[in-house]
Amino acid sequence: MAMVRPKSRPVSPHLQIWRWGPNMLVSILHRATGVAMGTVGLALFVWWLAALSGGAESYARFLSWFTGPFAPVGYLVGIGLSFALFQHIGNGIRHFFMDIGANFELKGNRQSAIATIVFAACATAALWAWLLVGKH
């Protein structure tokens, strides 16, 4: 399993060679958002449940990260995770089409990549507008 590669062998062009396009961006965003939700998101999820099951006191400590002096941290994490979720959902659905062999045409593939980012930004904005303004 140890990779011993002779230095003289040619390597394929890497990220810095290609001109960035939306499909490359959503590809790496899919991985980044997935890793973010799978680590930070799940830790927050488990913390929320454990705090709630621990009683009113431990839940108040959890909630203070969204209401107390550290609320900006809580909001940053919350907004970040919700954007990550919507981006991952959008591109995940795009991948379902690619799984059945569709949407490999350059134009459609590129446009759907841009659409996932637009969707994620709009959905995040709508969710937080509802939470912060619409509900009250």
Next chain:
Amino acid sequence: MGNGTSIGRVRGLGSAKAGAHHFWHQRLTAVSNLVLMLWFVLSLALLPAYDYDTMFAWVSSAWGAVPLILLATSVFYHAKMGLQTVIEDYQHDETRVVALIALNLVYGAGWLFAAFSILRIAFTGTPA
């Protein structure tokens, strides 16, 4: 079917009938995640408040606890498979084995802790 080279020995035998389960389970849990996470976000957004009593009442109800356990199961499995792919892509030496075993242990324990917390809330009932 020959018995000389290794490719000659397997030629014509067809596929191994196994090996695609990671890809397939990733897609299955992607669909269940999609449904359950949309339910989760909508439910949270529509809760009247986020204080202890409101949250406890929601999670302890059957309409909260059961989908939450399904969600934890689906999401932890999906996340474990996704991070497994990331480790396999970037970790090439022997540490890959350690990382993959640690991943399985942490995500197994994380799922169990989440499920236990939900059940504890559900079975404790609404506090007096």
